[in-house]
Amino acid sequence: MEKVQAMRRTSIESVQATSELFRELVEHLRQSRTQLREEWAQRITEAQLLTAMSKEEIFAEATSVYDNYMEALKTGTFEALQAYARNLSERIIPRGVETREVIGIVLLLRDVLARSLFAKYQADFALLNRILDAYEPAANRIAITVAVGFVQERERVIREQQEAIRVLSTPVLQVRERLLILPIIGVMDPQRARQLTEQLLRGIRTNRAKVVVIDITGVPVMDASVANHLVQTVEAARLLGAIVIITGLSPEIAQTLVMMGVDLGKMNTVGDLQGGIEEAERLLGYKVAITGEASDHSLRG
Amino acid sequence: MEVPILKQGPYLIASIQSALSDNDMVRLRDALVEQVGRFRSRGVIVDVTALDVMDSFATRTLRDLGRMIRLRGADTVIVGIQPEVAYTMVQLGLTLEDIATALDLEEGLALLERKTTAPGNETSSRGR
Amino acid sequence: MRRAPVDAERQQLHSTTSLGLASARNRERVLEETCIPIQSDGDIVGARQNGRGLAVQLGFSPSDLTLIATAISELARNILLYAKRGKIILKLVEQGETRGIIVTAHDKGPGIPDISRALEAGFSTSRSLGLGLPGVRRLMDEFEIVSDVGLGTIVTVKKWAK
Numbered sequence: 001m002e003k004v005q006a007m008r009r010t011s012i013e014s015v016q017a018t019s020e021l022f023r024e025l026v027e028h029l030r031q032s033r034t035q036l037r038e039e040w041a042q043r044i045t046e047a048q049l050l051t052a053m054s055k056e057e058i059f060a061e062a063t064s065v066y067d068n069y070m071e072a073l074k075t076g077t078f079e080a081l082q083a084y085a086r087n088l089s090e091r092i093i094p095r096g097v098e099t100r101e102v103i104g105i106v107l108l109l110r111d112v113l114a115r116s117l118f119a120k121y122q123a124d125f126a127l128l129n130r131i132l133d134a135y136e137p138a139a140n141r142i143a144i145t146v147a148v149g150f151v152q153e154r155e156r157v158i159r160e161q162q163e164a165i166r167v168l169s170t171p172v173l174q175v176r177e178r179l180l181i182l183p184i185i186g187v188m189d190p191q192r193a194r195q196l197t198e199q200l201l202r203g204i205r206t207n208r209a210k211v212v213v214i215d216i217t218g219v220p221v222m223d224a225s226v227a228n229h230l231v232q233t234v235e236a237a238r239l240l241g242a243i244v245i246i247t248g249l250s251p252e253i254a255q256t257l258v259m260m261g262v263d264l265g266k267m268n269t270v271g272d273l274q275g276g277i278e279e280a281e282r283l284l285g286y287k288v289a290i291t292g293e294a295s296d297h298s299l300r301g
Numbered sequence: 302m303e304v305p306i307l308k309q310g311p312y313l314i315a316s317i318q319s320a321l322s323d324n325d326m327v328r329l330r331d332a333l334v335e336q337v338g339r340f341r342s343r344g345v346i347v348d349v350t351a352l353d354v355m356d357s358f359a360t361r362t363l364r365d366l367g368r369m370i371r372l373r374g375a376d377t378v379i380v381g382i383q384p385e386v387a388y389t390m391v392q393l394g395l396t397l398e399d400i401a402t403a404l405d406l407e408e409g410l411a412l413l414e415r416k417t418t419a420p421g422n423e424t425s426s427r428g429r
Numbered sequence: 430m431r432r433a434p435v436d437a438e439r440q441q442l443h444s445t446t447s448l449g450l451a452s453a454r455n456r457e458r459v460l461e462e463t464c465i466p467i468q469s470d471g472d473i474v475g476a477r478q479n480g481r482g483l484a485v486q487l488g489f490s491p492s493d494l495t496l497i498a499t500a501i502s503e504l505a506r507n508i509l510l511y512a513k514r515g516k517i518i519l520k521l522v523e524q525g526e527t528r529g530i531i532v533t534a535h536d537k538g539p540g541i542p543d544i545s546r547a548l549e550a551g552f553s554t555s556r557s558l559g560l561g562l563p564g565v566r567r568l569m570d571e572f573e574i575v576s577d578v579g580l581g582t583i584v585t586v587k588k589w590a591k
């Protein structure tokens with residue numbers, strides 16, 4: 001029992017000693033702020049990091065990073081630093097700053113600060129060791145926090161872009177009241193086919209569409225599963241009460257469909273997009289302008 | 302759960318209000334097949350907007366309903382199938398085959414109007 | 430169900446799309462579990478509504494919720510058609526980063542003599558069943574069936590929230 005208490009006392013004492021050291025080193029780094037920040041910014045430029053940014057910008061960011069760094073060292077809490085790293089990443093990612101640059105500058109700062117600690121405590125090697133024991137884990141954790149924050153932000157941006165591309169790649173366009181056009185361009189996979197079908201069905205409902213023209217001129221190849229998806233899309237649209245016209249079947253795709261024995265009775269096909277729209281307008285009861293009327297006029301006139 | 306059947310002019314309209322059990326579905330089918338003769342109706346609309354699931358039994362019962370009604374001399378339109386429900390049905394391989402469908406009640410009535418007043422000039426989605 | 434040794438009577442069919450079922454089973458952590466007895470056609474509606482209610486907690490898309498509810502409906506109806514009674518067990522599970530729903534249909538009915546035939550599209554021994562098992566398999570991410578003739582059938586399907 002006594003032994004345990006003794007051990008606890010020692011550990012408390014050592015914690016107190018460590019935090020004492022910590023206060024001291026943070027105080028030192030804060031006092032040398034102007035000089036160390038200058039040196040750091042200098043080394044960033046020398047290492048040709050953050051080339052997309054101007055000298056003034058680098059200095060401004062260096063100041064913020066330095067102060068956040070001190071805050072994290074002093075308080076041992078990383079939330080503020082994390083938030084700052086995310087915010088910084090948000091600003092610099094669009095400017096093309098690379099992951100290696102971000103990691104590079106944080107490691108440079110770690111080194112600049114460490115050197116300054118070496119210089120200050122070089123006379124007392126044992127003390128220097130204890131100072132570094134306190135400094136290194138905190139500094140490494142800061143480096144990891146900033147790097148991870150940057151990478152996470154980058155991943156988020158990439159995910160957003162992927163989503164945007166997916167949505168853009170299957171636009172559902174309303175060309176007239178009750179008429180939708182869905183031009184499909186590129187290779188279809190099951191995931192895209194599903195997304196396309198869901199988007200089309202929602203489009204039919206919100207636009208109260210009656211006829212849909214799906215143009216597959218831009219689809220290079222069609223295998224059995226894609227053909228199957230296409231048939232399913234047509235059937236699902238029909239369940240909502242819409243008529244689907246498929247246009248732009250290439251000779252190769254026509255051959256594939258027939259060879260695979262796809263039920264063509266369910267498919268309403270027209271040669272090209274223009275023909276498809278004309279057919280759709282006819283189905284919708286639009287009067288298609290007839291050239292005969294013009295000649296009638298000229299005869300009467 | 303009883304499905305109310307409204308008589309509107311020459312048409313019968315059944316609006317399903319909530320999820321139906323298999324027995325409810327069969328009762329609805331029988332009631333419509335019976336009433337279409339009693340009221341000498343020319344068309345039947347079944348509004349399934351409230352159904353969040355149409356499984357094999359529901360689809361089959363609606364398909365049978367449409368065919369029975371046709372044998373009784375009237376047309377059927379199923380209206381209001383939800384996009385997610387339609388997607389699931391085709392994934393399951395279920396279709397209503399030759400039974401006509403429309404977006405909603407309004408569209409369904411317009412479709413019946415065209416079918417029953419102008420035969421031979423049909424622009425329904427049937428059979429396409 | 431009695432675990433009979435593998436013989437001609439007993440058939441097992443595993444079907445997995447992305448994750449190996451046998452290896453994955455141990456790593457699933459159950460978050461929530463419900464058991465619904467199936468004895469009448471009203472229970473089918475209850476089971477699928479229950480399943481949708483659970484699945485919605487995992488953030489499935491509206492389409493996925495409909496797929497799940499429909500699969501439960503088909504499985505529950507199979508129980509009623511072939512075994513007269515049984516149960517549907519719904520489980521929300523977590524496996525590493527992903528969460529999903531597991532639906533298990535248990536019955537002590539006559540069992541399925543030829544499972545591979547029952548899984549062929551279009552095959553059905555009951556006129557009113559429509560596409561039954563192959564359809565359910567298409568709706569979900571994973572599918573597993575164990576059937577002992579004379580003892581019963583267990584169908585397990587899973588869907589993961591993406």
